[in-house]
Amino acid sequence: MTPGVGMLVAATSAPVTQWPERLMLVGLVLVAILAALWGMRRGWRRRADRQVDLSAPAPAPSALTSVDLGPVPGVYLGSTFHGDWLDRIVVHEMGVRSRASCEVGYEGILLRREGARDLFVPAENLFSVGTARGIAGKAYERGGVLVVTWDLGDKVVDTGFRADAAEDQESLLAVLQGLVGQQTPAEEGTT
Numbered sequence: 456m457t458p459g460v461g462m463l464v465a466a467t468s469a470p471v472t473q474w475p476e477r478l479m480l481v482g483l484v485l486v487a488i489l490a491a492l493w494g495m496r497r498g499w500r501r502r503a504d505r506q507v508d509l510s511a512p513a514p515a516p517s518a519l520t521s522v523d524l525g526p527v528p529g530v531y532l533g534s535t536f537h538g539d540w541l542d543r544i545v546v547h548e549m550g551v552r553s554r555a556s557c558e559v560g561y562e563g564i565l566l567r568r569e570g571a572r573d574l575f576v577p578a579e580n581l582f583s584v585g586t587a588r589g590i591a592g593k594a595y596e597r598g599g600v601l602v603v604t605w606d607l608g609d610k611v612v613d614t615g616f617r618a619d620a621a622e623d624q625e626s627l628l629a630v631l632q633g634l635v636g637q638q639t640p641a642e643e644g645t646t
Contacts, residue, residue, distance in 0.1 A: 499545060503546050506544060506545060509607065510608025510610075511547050512576070512607065519561075520560045520562060522561060522633075524559055526556040526557065527556060527558075527623045528618070529554075529618040529619050529624075530616070530619075531566050531568050532552055532590050532593050532600060532616065532617060533550055533552055533592075534612050534615070537612055537613050538613075540590050540591065540592075543592065544612060548571045551570070551571040552591070553568045554570075555568040555569065561578060561634070563575060563576050563578040563634075564576040576605045581635045582606065582611065584601070584602070584604070584632050585601075585604075586599070590602060590614075591615060593615075600617050601617065
């Protein structure tokens, strides 16, 4: 009897063949994934060993003197050695990309990071502030990354931050450019 209209036919699947070859391919894929993870971890550690002599960032003050700009939410993209946007700094947790809020005071810039140590850039260590397409291996649209160039011990570094809103990024850029080379209100009274 041949199946016709209205007759149900039980669906059966073909038996799986070549089990040893399939298991070997799955094993090879797992080995390749583990080798890639091991290589990435080894590279991160070797980079940290090369950067062990880099000074630790200054500790954050207990409070910042306000410059009339509230905390700006965004993403801390990382820090690199000045002039090489791919040479990420990994020591002192500076290589950890994380959600952050940027607070600006006359004392400097404080990046309060989630899941990593906060990063403070003293105002007297600031060289320049501008925008770029990317930093630390992350690329965005033209001017999409706020880049702060500053002195960390005997090295000049670039730190990247991207605000959640474009208007906030523009406001933050304007305030930070005004902060570069500016004296604090306490210092103004002593000169």
